[in-house]
Amino acid sequence: GNSVTQMEGPVTLSEEAFLTINCTYTATGYPSLFWYVQYPGEGLQLLLKATKADDKGSNKGFEATYRKETTSFHLEKGSVQVSDSAVYFCALSDPSSGGYQKVTFGIGTKLQVIP
Amino acid sequence: DGGITQSPKYLFRKEGQNVTLSCEQNLNHDAMYWYRQDPGQGLRLIYYSQIVNDFQKGDIAEGYSVSREKKESFPLTVTSAQKNPTAFYLCASTDWGDEQFFGPGTRLTVL
Numbered sequence: 001g002n003s004v005t006q007m008e009g010p011v012t013l014s015e016e017a018f019l020t021i022n023c024t025y026t027a028t029g030y031p032s033l034f035w036y037v038q039y040p041g042e043g044l045q046l047l048l049k050a051t052k053a054d055d056k057g058s059n060k061g062f063e064a065t066y067r068k069e070t071t072s073f074h075l076e077k078g079s080v081q082v083s084d085s086a087v088y089f090c091a092l093s094d095p096s097s098g099g100y101q102k103v104t105f106g107i108g109t110k111l112q113v114i115p
Numbered sequence: 116d117g118g119i120t121q122s123p124k125y126l127f128r129k130e131g132q133n134v135t136l137s138c139e140q141n142l143n144h145d146a147m148y149w150y151r152q153d154p155g156q157g158l159r160l161i162y163y164s165q166i167v168n169d170f171q172k173g174d175i176a177e178g179y180s181v182s183r184e185k186k187e188s189f190p191l192t193v194t195s196a197q198k199n200p201t202a203f204y205l206c207a208s209t210d211w212g213d214e215q216f217f218g219p220g221t222r223l224t225v226l
Contacts, residue, residue: 008155032213043205043217051213089157093213103215107157
């Protein structure tokens with residue numbers, strides 16, 4: 001079956017530091033890949049996505065590139081802010097599920113940014 | 116503004132009680148989902164519905180039930196058969212695109 005692997009954290013960084021959160025996946029076929037963000041006490045919001053190999057998703061200074069050869073979708077940001085403190089989920093959707101969009105989520109990585 | 120609402124935000128249940136969590140969307144989405152979130156386990160799918168009057172079990176459906184009588188509404192009942200119901204519950208919807216839209220969640224605690 002499909003799976004998504006990411007570290008749980010917490011990842012603690014100082015403001016303006018460089019961020020990398022690793023994400024690797026296993027899937028049949030050609031999934032779409034996502035990063036979602038969850039702020040404390042809230043639901044998830046889509047941060048960025050990529051639908052095919054070598055696509056780069058980007059939003060709010062965050063980037064991730066769909067690497068089929070390494071089955072990875074690592075999240076990066078050049079300079080984090082305190083407001084980026086949240087839990088980040090890597091996810092994939094399986095197009096072979098037909099009309100039903102089955103999404104597999106990683107366990108989430110908690111990011112803490114300190115001033 | 117379009118979106119998904121969940122109520123209540125916090126819910127307390129006594130042992131042996133059934134409780135129902137509300138999920139409403141005004142995005143005109145066909146598909147709706149219920150997830151359970153526990154620390155260190157990410158999101159696990161409880162039930163999903165692709166269309167009105169139809170729904171399917173997800174990975175952890177035991178002890179839960181749902182209904183889909185209207186396109187906008189997908190309530191989840193946590194029954195007394197669910198042995199460890201304390202968790203954060205998230206409702207989501209999609210219009211067959213890739214992105215899932217999430218509600219703000221309901222935190223259920225068993226007393």
